[in-house]
Amino acid sequence: MISLEAAVLASIDDIVFAKDLExxxxxxxxxxxxLLGRRVGELIGCTDADLFPAEVAAGFRRHDEAMLAGGIATMNEEAVQxxxxxxxxxxxxxxxxxxxxxxVIGLVGVCREIAAPRR
Structure with missing residues (x-):
């Protein structure tokens, strides 16, 4: 039988992820x-640096660290491919x-596509 947590995650159309403090x-x-073109099991244990170009990964990490330092939820826009x-x-x-x-043991992220990036 599927857990409630797994059923909720499977039901949400938005991108949902959790990361540890590292x-x-x-x-x-x-x-x-x-989004990443892989199976969930292949992604567990990876970092953004493993999955995205260096500049994109560094931007994601900066947003993560700022949110964790402040200890409150944040909202930002992130361009992805x-x-x-x-x-x-x-x-x-x-x-x-x-x-x-x-x-605090990590972070939770929820992403919704809002538009194609402005150039």
Missing amino acids: GRYISGNAAWAR FPDGRHALLETRKCPLRDDAGA
Whole structure:
């Protein structure tokens, strides 16, 4: 039987992922895997540097670190390229991922495609 968490992730059309404090992906949904052109299981343990061009990965990490330093949810726009070559602009909301005691153990991100990037 599928867990409630897995059923929720599978039901969401938006890109959803979670990372640990070192920036390694620890979870994600099918929309996230489609963005990267891989299966979810192949992505767990990867960092942005493993999956995106260096400049893009560095930008993602800067956004992650700023959100974690502030300790509150943030919203930003991020340009991405899908495996088929299509470019898109994502509105990305990131928030701290906390354990049962309230300690920050990583982050959760939810991305929605809003437009093709402006050039």
